[in-house]
Amino acid sequence: MLIPNTSPLFLPREDDDPAPQWDILFGNDHPLALEIGCGVGDFIAQMAALHPDLNFIALDFYNKGCIKTCKRLDKVGLTNVRVLRAEARSFIEACIPPESLQAVIINCPDPWPKLRHRKRRLVNTEFIAYLSGFMKPGADVYFATDFEDYGLDVAAFMVDQPGFVNQLAPDTYRHTLPGYPVSKYMRRFLELGQPIYYVHYRKL
């Protein structure tokens, strides 16, 4: 049985619920930013504090992660985040209006290191094309990974991704991104001396 999440920042959701009315939920019409796979929420807690002008949706299908994320957010009293337990694609399909996101953030998604499992990776050219339909013109997409092969793959295919402009040019990826908070997984790998691969593009 799932441990119930009683935080006021948690948005319980059944499959057949109508799409949330984000401006009513947040009490303002600030632009929406989505973090896919928020884990235990250390990144979103920092990011939301840095950007009070954005409304953040923190998404993960891991219940304990959502609970930890909410506890962290509740402790610091942030009000510009809502946390949902859901799978990214089905959530976006059901709850995000077309061309409404100002930013999409994906940090250290599961790397599926075995060659035969790589097709399970969340981020690929099809997923970015799909996301693009939910992003405003001028919206940012951030990808960060500790896994070299994943980082190089995303950096390489994004160069040819229609409708996006590289924000790190002339580099296709970097190992530092000033002002971008460090997540739990990033910290873990940085402490081991392993670099993070950052990719940052903007929708035309």
Ligand SMILES: C[S@@+](CC[C@H](N)C(=O)[O-])C[C@H]1O[C@@H](n2cnc3c(N)ncnc32)[C@H](O)[C@@H]1O
């Ligand atoms: C390796 S962890 C990284 C967590 C966090 N982003 C960090 O950097 O510390 C990946 C997280 O993404 C979540 N996740 C993976 N695929 C997902 C999907 N399709 N929809 C929602 N969450 C997903 C997992 O449950 C897990 O919490």
